Amino acid sequence: MRTSWADSVANSGPENAASSGSGNARPTRATYVPPHLRNKPPPSSDSSSLPPAPTPANNDRVGYGGAPAAAGSRWAAVAGGGGGTGSGSGSRPDFGRQGPPGSGSRSGGGGGGGGGWNNRSGGWDREPNPFGNDDAEAGLVEQENTGINFDAYEDIPVETSGSNVPPPVNTFAEIDLGEAMNQNIRRCKYVKPTPVQRHAIPILLAGRDLMACAQTGSGKTAAFCFPIISGIMREQYVSRPRGGRNAYPLALILSPTRELSCQIHDEARKFSYQTGVKVVVAYGGAPINQQLRELERGVDILVATPGRLVDLLERARVSLQMIRYLALDEADRMLDMGFEPQIRKIVEQMDMPPCGMRQTMLFSATFPKEIQRLASDFLSNYIFLAVGRVGSSTDLIVQRVEYVHESDKRSHLMDLLHAQRETEVNGKHSLTLVFVETKKGADSLEHWLYVNGFPATSIHGDRTQQERELALRSFKSGKTPILVATDVAARGLDIPHVAHVVNFDLPNDIDDYVHRIGRTGRAGKTGLATAFFSDNNSSLARPLADLMQEANQEVPAWLSRYASKVQYSGGKNRRSGGRFGGRDFRKEGSFNRVTDYYSGGGNNAAGYGVPSGYGGGYAPGVTSAWD
Numbered sequence: 001m002r003t004s005w006a007d008s009v010a011n012s013g014p015e016n017a018a019s020s021g022s023g024n025a026r027p028t029r030a031t032y033v034p035p036h037l038r039n040k041p042p043p044s045s046d047s048s049s050l051p052p053a054p055t056p057a058n059n060d061r062v063g064y065g066g067a068p069a070a071a072g073s074r075w076a077a078v079a080g081g082g083g084g085t086g087s088g089s090g091s092r093p094d095f096g097r098q099g100p101p102g103s104g105s106r107s108g109g110g111g112g113g114g115g116g117w118n119n120r121s122g123g124w125d126r127e128p129n130p131f132g133n134d135d136a137e138a139g140l141v142e143q144e145n146t147g148i149n150f151d152a153y154e155d156i157p158v159e160t161s162g163s164n165v166p167p168p169v170n171t172f173a174e175i176d177l178g179e180a181m182n183q184n185i186r187r188c189k190y191v192k193p194t195p196v197q198r199h200a201i202p203i204l205l206a207g208r209d210l211m212a213c214a215q216t217g218s219g220k221t222a223a224f225c226f227p228i229i230s231g232i233m234r235e236q237y238v239s240r241p242r243g244g245r246n247a248y249p250l251a252l253i254l255s256p257t258r259e260l261s262c263q264i265h266d267e268a269r270k271f272s273y274q275t276g277v278k279v280v281v282a283y284g285g286a287p288i289n290q291q292l293r294e295l296e297r298g299v300d301i302l303v304a305t306p307g308r309l310v311d312l313l314e315r316a317r318v319s320l321q322m323i324r325y326l327a328l329d330e331a332d333r334m335l336d337m338g339f340e341p342q343i344r345k346i347v348e349q350m351d352m353p354p355c356g357m358r359q360t361m362l363f364s365a366t367f368p369k370e371i372q373r374l375a376s377d378f379l380s381n382y383i384f385l386a387v388g389r390v391g392s393s394t395d396l397i398v399q400r401v402e403y404v405h406e407s408d409k410r411s412h413l414m415d416l417l418h419a420q421r422e423t424e425v426n427g428k429h430s431l432t433l434v435f436v437e438t439k440k441g442a443d444s445l446e447h448w449l450y451v452n453g454f455p456a457t458s459i460h461g462d463r464t465q466q467e468r469e470l471a472l473r474s475f476k477s478g479k480t481p482i483l484v485a486t487d488v489a490a491r492g493l494d495i496p497h498v499a500h501v502v503n504f505d506l507p508n509d510i511d512d513y514v515h516r517i518g519r520t521g522r523a524g525k526t527g528l529a530t531a532f533f534s535d536n537n538s539s540l541a542r543p544l545a546d547l548m549q550e551a552n553q554e555v556p557a558w559l560s561r562y563a564s565k566v567q568y569s570g571g572k573n574r575r576s577g578g579r580f581g582g583r584d585f586r587k588e589g590s591f592n593r594v595t596d597y598y599s600g601g602g603n604n605a606a607g608y609g610v611p612s613g614y615g616g617g618y619a620p621g622v623t624s625a626w627d
């Protein structure tokens with residue numbers, strides 16, 4: 001069972017979804033559309049109202065020039081073209097590569113088949129159904145409603161800065177993404193856009209560059225995927241260079257881990273199902289030949305980890321010269337010391353169009369100021385968007401911190417796991433993710449849990465990719481409901497039913513803590529995060545206490561005392577936001593925020609109820625851990 005934000009929306013049946021501009025009726029099945037005509041408006045439509053392809057400076061086109069109705073009908077025809085084939089996924093051959101274990105929905109990535117690499121779509125009629133189920137195709141699957149409180153997100157404060165910020169939308173209907181995508185949104189059971197989607201999608205559809213900072217689990221993936229897919233669909237048939245073995249993607253999505261790249265690929269394939277937009281993933285640790293074959297079959301959106309992409313670029317098997325959209329997920333991680341050289345190489349030293357000539361979007365839940373500064377090299381006249389993780393939404397993750405001596409951590413963990421077992425209903429295991437600092441530590445804790453009768457597995461960078469995927473699959477399925485992990489699993493992974501995140505070893509960086517605990521409490525669900533604090537973590541005391549306080553969590557008195565004793569020594573725990581994961585570094589000194597409360601739909605200068613702004617109220621001369 002997978003739940004989503006949509007679950008919480010009262011009466012979230014198809015009739016509500018119909019408000020997204022499509023009506024209840026399924027699109028009529030249209031005839032086969034040859035590749036060269038795909039994504040072109042049907043001859044009958046008025047091409048003069050076709051929106052232009054996104055251009056960086058074109059920001060007056062929110063909701064596609066305010067002509068959603070016309071555009072909607074235009075794209076319905078395109079959607080219909082694909083609609084004729086979707087329900088047959090079960091019997092359709094899978095033309096894709098043999099996916100690695102557990103990549104069920106990925107293994108059909110080559111479904112487009114044929115048509116060469118300059119062909120955008122390559123045969124919708126053979127595209128495997130990424131929803132993996134024919135009922136989903138018909139929109140008939142009843143999703144379990146777990147009573148998620150979607151409305152808890154209504155009053156999340158939002159800060160935007162930059163010039164001419166396009167206004168947010170409240171519904172998917174206001175942003176015409178085309179009928180094929182609307183149908184996929186319904187298949188995903190997304191009824192309303194999440195806060196970050198409400199703001200980011202119109203900004204991106206207007207062709208603007210964006211640096212977006214929004215809480216973990218709040219739907220950032222769709223926020224950048226929807227505009228990219230829609231943009232590619234809306235462009236006239238783009239002719240790409242012919243000959244050679246190079247693939248010429250139009251969009252590049254980079255992410256820091258293999259698992260996250262696979263996840264984004266899976267999501268993007270759902271969002272682009274039957275749109276004719278082809279998504280391919282390339283990541284290290286998996287045979288490159290399969291990925292090369294995939295690329296040869298054609299690619300519009302390439303999702304990749306930086307290392308493997310550099311390899312492909314150096315082999316001259318991928319050219320970035322046609323890139324129109326560049327997205328960095330977990331952008332702060334992508335631009336920190338570990339990845340920055342590779343990212344600079346990819347973005348600045350190969351053949352990618354320079355900033356201003358492409359649309360660049362950076363997303364993360366955290367955005368330290370120094371990383372923002374670096375990131376601004378890649379952006380042109382960008383908008384900064386911060387979606388707060390305050391009030392009710394942060395309450396979704398209950399944070400606990402316990403003082404535990406290093407030598408007592410294991411028995412403490414065992415107590416927690418025993419207690420958790422007792423609360424489980426009908427023998428159903430909820431999932432527990434245990435973060436440790438080192439790979440060795442992960443191996444040894446997994447082994448110890450195993451010999452003590454706890455079904456555990458582990459994931460870390462020394463494991464082969466096959467082992468990593470196996471571990472993740474075993475965890476997701478509940479076969480081993482305890483996953484011991486290093487930070488390789490800290491970012492981006494969207495695993496349903498993670499009820500508890502245990503920071504067995506706390507990270508050194510408070511931002512890493514934010515991402516780790518964000519593996520629970522996602523998409524409107526509640527979660528629990530327990531941290532074992534020891535003397536080794538003294539530098540984290542203050543940022544942790546501040547973070548918990550901001551999130552309305554109970555801060556233990558001992559932690560406050562600890563925090564007040566420890567002189568903050570700078571280092572990594574500087575963050576650019578207090579209540580937000582980030583604040584626009586361009587606004588230093590002049591805090592001129594615009595706050596939007598969704599319920600009102602407009603701007604509201606009431607502020608956040610934060611007495612001292614983002615700095616956390618430190619005494620003069622004391623370096624703030626947050627800014």
Ligand SMILES: Nc1ncnc2c1ncn2[C@@H]1O[C@H](COP(=O)(O)OP(=O)(O)OP(=O)(O)O)[C@@H](O)[C@H]1O
Nearest residue numbers: 004005006190194216217218219220221492494523
């Ligand atoms: N509009 C929506 N309605 C319902 N569910 C949604 C919506 N948008 C996204 N979701 C679901 O919310 C979950 C979290 O989304 P996603 O993984 O994109 O979060 P994220 O913001 O990228 O998190 P992280 O910062 O951890 O990477 C996913 O399961 C996704 O399917």
